[in-house]
Amino acid sequence: MALEAWFMDESTEDQRLPHHRNPKEFVSLDHLAELGVLYWRFNPKDYENDEELRKIREARGYSYMDLLDLCPEKVANYDEKLRNFYMEHIHADEEIRYCLEGSGYFDVRDKDDQWIRIWMKPGDLIVLPAGIYHRFTLDISNYIKLMRLFVGEPVWTAYNRPQEDHPARKEYIKGLTGKVGMALEAH
Numbered sequence: 001m002a003l004e005a006w007f008m009d010e011s012t013e014d015q016r017l018p019h020h021r022n023p024k025e026f027v028s029l030d031h032l033a034e035l036g037v038l039y040w041r042f043n044p045k046d047y048e049n050d051e052e053l054r055k056i057r058e059a060r061g062y063s064y065m066d067l068l069d070l071c072p073e074k075v076a077n078y079d080e081k082l083r084n085f086y087m088e089h090i091h092a093d094e095e096i097r098y099c100l101e102g103s104g105y106f107d108v109r110d111k112d113d114q115w116i117r118i119w120m121k122p123g124d125l126i127v128l129p130a131g132i133y134h135r136f137t138l139d140i141s142n143y144i145k146l147m148r149l150f151v152g153e154p155v156w157t158a159y160n161r162p163q164e165d166h167p168a169r170k171e172y173i174k175g176l177t178g179k180v181g182m183a184l185e186a187h
């Protein structure tokens with residue numbers, strides 16, 4: 001099964017539910033790539049010795065790595081952290097997450113400001129570009145174990161929306177319009 005992503009409905013029901021539209025509107029990897037979201041699938045059981053993962057880390061300079069086991073016993077201020085993860089925000093750097101166990105939703109805004117929900121399962125690695133509005137929630141399984149990667153010393157600072165004047169946001173928007181321009185020229 002490939003990565004599943006879809007446009008969300010507008011309902012204010014439990015954030016851990018799938019929130020599909022009716023009828024369902026799935027989103028392709030190509031669409032995600034247009035937003036600058038990258039995706040790989042690896043063997044989550046082999047993360048310590050995975051040659052493919054090593055190559056990506058080397059090529060993209062992901063020198064830093066740690067594991068985040070999202071359960072109340074292992075995470076200080078668990079409830080507050082989850083609340084903050086679900087506040088729409090950006091970072092000055094890429095957000096790189098690799099799901100090793102469990103599952104959860106990364107929501108990203110598309111060009112028209114619609115929410116796209118990305119369902120992360122074991123083996124899925126995504127890169128969210130600097131400056132993209134996003135948020136995270138557990139799903140109804142209530143558990144995920146993630147690898148976090150970073151270029152150099154990690155900075156996890158989240159800047160909550162609105163951030164239209166943040167340099168990373170401006171760069172991101174510039175890159176998006178550049179891509180649209182290229183797509184138009186190709187026709």
Ligand SMILES: CSCCC(=O)C(=O)O
Pocket residue numbers: 085095097134135136146156158
């Ligand atoms: C649980 S990792 C994803 C949450 C997030 O967006 C972040 O850490 O910045």
Ligand SMILES: [Fe+2]
Pocket residue numbers: 089090091095134158
């Ligand atoms: Fe984030």
